[in-house]
Amino acid sequence: MSALFEPITLRGITVPNRVWMAPMCMYSAAPEGPETGVATDFHFAHLTARAAGGTGLVMTEATAVAPEGRISPGDLGLWNDRQQQALARIAASISAHGAVPAIQLAHAGRKASSERPWNGSTGIPADGGGWQSLGPTGEAFGDHPEPAELTTEGIRRIVRAFAEAAERALAAGFQAVELHGAHGYLIHSFLSPQSNTRTDEYGGSFENRLRFPLEVVAAVRAVWPAELPLLFRTSATDWLSENAEDGRTGWTGEDTVRLAKELAEAGVDLLDVSTGGLVPDAKVPAAPGFQVPFAQRVREATGLPVGAVGLITEAEQAERIVADGRADVVLLGRELLRNPYWANAAAEQLGAAGRWPTPYGYAVTRR
Numbered sequence: 001m002s003a004l005f006e007p008i009t010l011r012g013i014t015v016p017n018r019v020w021m022a023p024m025c026m027y028s029a030a031p032e033g034p035e036t037g038v039a040t041d042f043h044f045a046h047l048t049a050r051a052a053g054g055t056g057l058v059m060t061e062a063t064a065v066a067p068e069g070r071i072s073p074g075d076l077g078l079w080n081d082r083q084q085q086a087l088a089r090i091a092a093s094i095s096a097h098g099a100v101p102a103i104q105l106a107h108a109g110r111k112a113s114s115e116r117p118w119n120g121s122t123g124i125p126a127d128g129g130g131w132q133s134l135g136p137t138g139e140a141f142g143d144h145p146e147p148a149e150l151t152t153e154g155i156r157r158i159v160r161a162f163a164e165a166a167e168r169a170l171a172a173g174f175q176a177v178e179l180h181g182a183h184g185y186l187i188h189s190f191l192s193p194q195s196n197t198r199t200d201e202y203g204g205s206f207e208n209r210l211r212f213p214l215e216v217v218a219a220v221r222a223v224w225p226a227e228l229p230l231l232f233r234t235s236a237t238d239w240l241s242e243n244a245e246d247g248r249t250g251w252t253g254e255d256t257v258r259l260a261k262e263l264a265e266a267g268v269d270l271l272d273v274s275t276g277g278l279v280p281d282a283k284v285p286a287a288p289g290f291q292v293p294f295a296q297r298v299r300e301a302t303g304l305p306v307g308a309v310g311l312i313t314e315a316e317q318a319e320r321i322v323a324d325g326r327a328d329v330v331l332l333g334r335e336l337l338r339n340p341y342w343a344n345a346a347a348e349q350l351g352a353a354g355r356w357p358t359p360y361g362y363a364v365t366r367r
Helices: 043-050 081-096 152-172 184-190 208-224 253-268 292-300 317-323 332-339 342-350 358-364
Strands: 008-010 013-015 019-021 057-064 102-106 175-183 228-234 270-276 307-311 329-332
Touching: 013 102, 043 057, 043 081, 057 175, 081 102, 081 152, 102 152, 102 332, 152 175, 152 208, 175 184, 175 208, 175 329, 175 342, 184 208, 208 228, 208 253, 228 253, 228 332, 253 270, 253 292, 270 292, 292 307, 317 342, 329 332
Parallel strands: 019 057, 019 329, 057 102, 102 175, 175 228, 228 270, 270 307, 307 329
Antiparallel strands: 008 013
């Protein structure tokens, strides 16, 4: 029996296997007008294809909870009815193909108002077609324009925006919500001592730096049904403190273990463990499975279920991660872009049952 294709239950939701689709921005929504941030037919086809390919849980890209929370003008959003309606169609299609529909809610913080990556990911100034970004302080990300330092009321407004977006996600039919606390975006920038040098109750000590993220978790958990799982994506390290050649202090693996304990108490059901993204010049030792040890460390220290992500490309590699207890699920990104049917191909390779749509299955399984 393949461990990768065993179901996993979080609260009242059972996901049919441990192959999950990681959130990946497509930067393909309308940048302005009434369709701003609205999922298109491209998003529908893109996400449905992975569900039809046997993936157990299919997660949308980072979906902004407010207009200024988009990474780029082409990002998805969930702050109005039109956006909710388009996402409801996608959630229903994912469900119809046997996968669990999930959505990642996000605020880009000081990394907002950026060009699409194929145009360089450079910051777009407010007077050049972009908008004013926001951060824990006025310190910019790389060469991006300086963000406005969030006031206490501004922080509270964003906490409310996360909760309101979660309510919309529920109405749209999603069965899991992930909060984006990684990759240098707003929540992560509050966590890390490298980017959060505030001197009020939202900065300074470890406990203060956790305050905003935990307020977001509490606000979302309060409106998200008890029977549905809440996930949290983290960058387990900024790749600063671990680098003896880099004198900067950043978020660390030990910090992540401490965060995981707090998140578990706050009602988070799985930690999706990535790394990096806070500063543009950190040295990241990327290699197959290089982030898995951070997930394993959290799992062993806290018992909280974890997801492993990053350069997981082969069926046997993914199988061993789960079978050896290093993570509870694996989240695939680019490999699912290359092959939407990766999960079904992996199932065949590992001697497990795939999940084909009937019009495909009767044909592909008889030869």
